[in-house]
Amino acid sequence: MVGLRPGFRVPPPSPQNLRRELQARRCRVAELLERSSAAAAVRCPEAEGVRALRERLGAAWGALQERSERRQNELDAAFRLQQYCCDVSDVEAWLGEQELLLMGDDKGKDEQSTLQLLQKLLRTAQTVENYADTIAQLSRQCRSLLEMGHPQSEELSRRQSRVDRLYVGLKELLEERKAALEQQWWLQQLGREVGDLEHWIAEKEVVAGSPELGQDYEHVTLLQEKFLEFASETGNVGQERISAVNQMVDELIDYGHADAATIAEWKDGVNEAWADLLELMETRAQLLAASHELHKFFSDCRELLGQIEEKRRRLPELTHEPRASAGGLQRALGAFERDVEVLVAQVRQLQEGAAQLRTVYAGDNAEAIAKREQEVLKAWKELLAACEEGRLRVADAAERVRFVGAAKELLAWMEGLLGQMAAGERPRDVSTVEVLMTSHQGLKSEMEARGRSVAACLELGRSLGVGQGPAAEEVTVGTRGTS
Structure with a gap:
């Protein structure tokens, strides 16, 4: 082992x-x-x-x-x-x-x-x-x-x-x-919304900051209508968007967002930009309104001046109508003067408008306002003077017509009276003499009764006979006939 x-x-x-x-x-x-x-x-x-x-x-x-x-x-x-x-x-x-x-x-x-x-x-x-x-x-x-x-x-x-x-x-x-x-995602969403809104505000500022104020009344009226529509739409859309951004910011801050300070700065910036846009739109609206009033004043001046000139052209035709009667001339002139009275309120309103505009404008615009006002007032005064002259002319024509009528009536009466005197028979006896004397006394009384009328007619004839023209000659002839 x-x-x-x-x-x-x-x-x-x-x-x-x-x-x-x-x-x-x-x-x-x-x-x-x-x-x-x-x-x-x-x-x-x-x-x-x-x-x-x-x-x-x-x-x-x-x-x-x-x-x-x-x-x-x-x-x-x-x-x-x-x-x-x-x-x-x-x-x-x-x-x-x-x-x-x-x-x-x-x-x-x-x-x-x-x-x-x-x-x-x-x-x-x-x-x-x-x-x-x-x-x-x-x-x-x-x-x-x-x-x-x-x-x-x-x-x-x-x-x-x-x-x-x-x-x-x-x-x-x-x-x-x-x-x-x-x-981070919410912050990026907010950043995108804020950036888009600031870009949108910048685009609107370009429109609201336009210096174009119109070339004439029609142009500025069109600009004002378009801008009012733009301002209304921009105000509604912008307020909705700014409210949404503010709500998002407040929710993130209340939530305890780590970048609350940055978010608050964004909020302040976009709200300041929005306030600037609103102020710019308000300024633009005021400028357009002032320009509208200015061009409306110029337009009213042209229109009123045209009406005055049209009536000024009508007046000579009215007062020199050769075949019109005195009554017809007076009625036509009365109707014409009532038409002119309608312009009184327009002239007064134009003067008030000019005074108000002078408190707003200076320089070239103020000079243009004063010039247009003076043009209208000058034409208006000339029209009033022409109306007064026409009124005197029509009154003079009426007096001439009245004198000629009275003179013709007196001449006819005188001729009749002379005829009666020439046709009287020779007195043959005492009774006939008495009759003739009574008749002659009646004629004499009638002459004495008409003496004042003859004197008034002669005085009227002398006052009218100082003029020139056919009417004056007619008055002179009538005066001589009644003398």
């Missing part, structure tokens, strides 16, 4: 081989015990030795089975311990890997990349959540080992507690990472 080296131990049989060998020898031992029991019952000198050997065999077999069972339990416990330790190591390694993955500070450069990171994190979070079953199974393994009274119970408890802390810490890290990515 080959000798064993010092310190060298024969390795024990494997648990599987030992169980198989015990199982194989179980029947043989049982058979020997049964046969030894029968032999020990025989009364002979060897029976005592058989009984002693039988007892020794039974005790050795029982001890071997007990030792095998205890060994099996020890091996099972060791296996479960090793399995637990391996599982714990795997779990710790996996948790460590996940923690390393979550330690990065990449939050994405834009909404798309941040959203991708957030989606990836949510998938990781779901995986970690599903890993709770593994942690629970590990906890059950540890509890089972502790219930067995394992000599390393304290170490097992520490390792299980460490795994639980790692798992809880990983979930907290997931929540922190999720919150950070969500805040």
